[in-house]
Amino acid sequence: MKFLPAACLLMSLWAGTPQAGGSQRELDYADYLRQTVVMGQGIWLGEGGQSFFALLTEAEKSDHGRAVLLLHDMGEHPDQQPVMHGLRVVLPQHNWTTLSIQLPVREAGAGRADYYGLFDEAHxxxxxxxxxxxxxxAKDIAVVGHGMGAAMAAYSLSLDPNGLAALALVSLAVPDSSLPQAQTGQFIKNIALPILDLYAEFDLSEVVDTARRRRMLGKDNPVYRQVRINGENHAFAQDPNLLIKRIYSWLALSLGPN
Structure with a gap:
């Protein structure tokens, strides 16, 4: 894996253990990816105690004009198999630069409710x-999140859409919670961007059972689309290429060919 030199304040070269850091689990993930990933460039973003690891994979036949920010599922890392890895390496073949970032994580075994306190850091x-x-x-930037990454994306864009071009929410749950960070249905209603709400036939119950509710909340958005992939569960391990194809086809449809 290539590593970028320090070219700006947002980025620093890997030099063993960074001066700053996230949790030990994040550092362990970064060290693992540094040793195992063969496609893409490992970079550190942020400054001081707010730095975090990411994988940048450049588009094959264009500049960085179009990019996709990838957000992994709960407790995972930027090269999560098969969803993040597949998107990270296939989208560049369709001329989308990808940046897959490390989201904040809790200790192993933490539940979904334990993650809501991390949403502002993720933002x-x-x-x-x-x-x-x-x-x-990058001029056109789309965001693709899976599971908890989708929830964090919806929360972040509901606070500040930041001029982003599109949002794909894979396996977005609508949990039964009064916490403000958990109001994903309301986030959908408030985000005026092209939205792809994609889930699996055998996804988590709080994803499958709330699909109609999400669809109704998105009905006033003319560029909201919901897609169910049959025969898959939350991991999309049976045929991840179908998921990836759905996403890059939707990107082309929503933003035009690249």
Whole structure:
């Protein structure tokens, strides 16, 4: 895996353990990816105690004019198999630069409710990542989140759409919770962007059972679309290429050919 030199305040070269850091689990993930990922460039974004790891994979036949920010599922990392890895390496073949970032994580075994306290930190990381993509030349930026990454994306864009072009929410749950960070249905209603609400036939119950509710909340958005992929569960492990194809086809339809 290639590593970018320090080209701006948002980025620092890997040099063993960074001066700043997230949790030990995040550092362990970064070290693992540094040793195993063969496609893409490992970078650190942010400054001081707010730095976090990311994988940048450049579009094959164009500049960075179009980019996709990728947000992994709960407790995972930027090369999560098969969803993040597949999107990260296939979308560049369709001329989308991808930036897959490390979202904040809890200790192993933490439940979904334990993650809502991390949503504001995730919002900050998303804004930092978008700023970095713009600095390297991205004009059209889409966000694709899976599971908890989709929930964090919806929360972040409901606070500040930040001039983003489109949002794909894979396996977005609408949990039974009064916490403000958990109001994903309301986030859908408030985001005026092209939205792809994609889920699996055998997804988590709080994803499948709330599909109609999400669809009704998105009905006033003329560029909201909901798609169910049959025969899959939350991991999309049976045929991840179908999920990836659905997403890049939707990107082309929503934003025009690249």
């Amino acid at each position: 900050g990381r998303i804004q930092t990542a978008v700023g970095y993509l713009r600095k390297i030349g």
